[in-house]
Amino acid sequence: MKKKIRGISAGLLLMLLAGMEAGAAQTEPPVTLPAGVRVDSYNPYTQVTVEYPVLETVSGVSDEILQTVNTYFYTEAIADGDEQAAYASQDREALMDYQPDLVDSVTYETTVDNVYLVGTVYSVKQFSYTYTGGAHGYSMPFGTSFDLTTGQQMTMGQLLGCDESTAEEAVVEAYRQEIIGQVENISEESIRSNFGTETMDFWMESDGMHVNIPPYVIASYAAGQQEAVVTPEILQSVQQGTSPGWESLGDGSLDTVGGDGSQESTAAGQETVTVIGGISAPASDFIFPFSSQRLITDSDLTVLQADTVEERHYKSQLAINEILARYGYVFDPSLGGSALEAYQKFEGKDWYEAAKPYCPSTSSTEMLYTYITELELENVDIICQWQQENGCYY
Numbered sequence: 001m002k003k004k005i006r007g008i009s010a011g012l013l014l015m016l017l018a019g020m021e022a023g024a025a026q027t028e029p030p031v032t033l034p035a036g037v038r039v040d041s042y043n044p045y046t047q048v049t050v051e052y053p054v055l056e057t058v059s060g061v062s063d064e065i066l067q068t069v070n071t072y073f074y075t076e077a078i079a080d081g082d083e084q085a086a087y088a089s090q091d092r093e094a095l096m097d098y099q100p101d102l103v104d105s106v107t108y109e110t111t112v113d114n115v116y117l118v119g120t121v122y123s124v125k126q127f128s129y130t131y132t133g134g135a136h137g138y139s140m141p142f143g144t145s146f147d148l149t150t151g152q153q154m155t156m157g158q159l160l161g162c163d164e165s166t167a168e169e170a171v172v173e174a175y176r177q178e179i180i181g182q183v184e185n186i187s188e189e190s191i192r193s194n195f196g197t198e199t200m201d202f203w204m205e206s207d208g209m210h211v212n213i214p215p216y217v218i219a220s221y222a223a224g225q226q227e228a229v230v231t232p233e234i235l236q237s238v239q240q241g242t243s244p245g246w247e248s249l250g251d252g253s254l255d256t257v258g259g260d261g262s263q264e265s266t267a268a269g270q271e272t273v274t275v276i277g278g279i280s281a282p283a284s285d286f287i288f289p290f291s292s293q294r295l296i297t298d299s300d301l302t303v304l305q306a307d308t309v310e311e312r313h314y315k316s317q318l319a320i321n322e323i324l325a326r327y328g329y330v331f332d333p334s335l336g337g338s339a340l341e342a343y344q345k346f347e348g349k350d351w352y353e354a355a356k357p358y359c360p361s362t363s364s365t366e367m368l369y370t371y372i373t374e375l376e377l378e379n380v381d382i383i384c385q386w387q388q389e390n391g392c393y394y
Contacts, residue, residue: 034117042077045085050110052077053124058117061148068151069122073144077110084108084130091132099133107131113141116204120148121159123204140214140225143203156202159209160235167230168195170238171202171211174228187274193293199374207231217374275326276358281351287319291379292326301386313392314341316383322346323376324367328355 033039036057042050052073055066091106107129114125123145131137145154156171157164175191194200194213202211208231217226272280273289283289287303288296304315321331321342333343346352361367368377387393 050081065151328359
């Protein structure tokens with residue numbers, strides 16, 4: 001089953017519920033279905049509904065392939081609904097201790113948002129919405145595409161009718177035109193890092209191939225879905241070598257394409273880290289300078305080891321607070337403890353002083369819940385788990 005990002009971990013959710021108000025589910029206009037397609041739904045729980053498409057008849061397509069494709073969507077819907085029903089039960093139980101008035105507001109729904117059926121290309125966009133308490137729900141689109149001549153799922157290259165490396169360059173170009181430079185902290189490197197992962201979804205619509213990376217992954221929740229469209233014009237410009245990004249590949253910039261089509265990066269040995277506002281900071285100022293770019297591994301965590309509980313706690317809390325520092329979060333030294341330690345660590349550094357004006361909040365809860373990316377939240381959880389395992393979680 002395709003992984004759905006639930007927006008925030010259960011542990012952090014419990015920390016952030018207090019004082020939040022319920023948000024209303026978003027409503028979408030009904031989807032216009034092509035001939036021969038209908039929508040069914042699975043309801044394993046009163047507050048969980050999963051819609052899925054059903055191909056009834058398609059000219060020239062065998063019953064065997066129709067059954068293969070329909071079985072896929074049906075099986076995914078059952079697995080998704082059962083999983084979300086289990087989550088909903090857990091969320092309701094957690095809310096009983098914090099905001100019992102929101103228990104009946106827990107919601108999960110998946111809707112069929114768009115169906116593209118042209119020739120033998122069958123591409124479906126679905127939309128999931130989750131509300132588990134707090135100021136707002138969490139939503140994201142995801143896509144699945146099938147070739148109806150084979151019954152096999154289609155790649156980006158197959159949808160666009162080109163090889164995969166060209167398709168990826170077209171996606172980067174689409175993000176360059178629509179997203180990069182307009183949303184903080186999003187670069188070509190961050191787009192490329194999502195190729196081949198479950199966080200990058202794509203589907204076909206009448207205007208081109210849509211590609212989406214959800215909130216928290218490469219930008220804050222406040223920045224919204226990071227969706228770009230690979231139009232026929234963008235694909236053509238890449239194929240003809242006339243797009244600005246295509247011409248600049250291999251010029252010594254951060255990302256280049258190797259002779260075998262593989263992705264290379266000069267970032268591995270970089271000595272700086274980009275924080276909010278495109279500000280550069282020395283990598284040596286961070287325990288984990290990469291914690292906004294990839295998950296922290298067990299081998300990475302060895303740097304937190306120390307002889308005393310106090311020192312292990314100090315290092316690990318600083319590793320969490322340096323994530324907030326990247327956004328210009330202002331630490332209050334009067335609070336003592338880890339806030340004082342972070343203040344002493346970052347105050348006065350040029351990059352941190354430059355980042356402060358960008359800081360959207362003085363509340364660490366709001367920062368974690370609204371502005372920090374999903375990847376960074378996962379790394380916070382990883383560090384907290386390490387603290388628990390090493391007796392310094394307090």
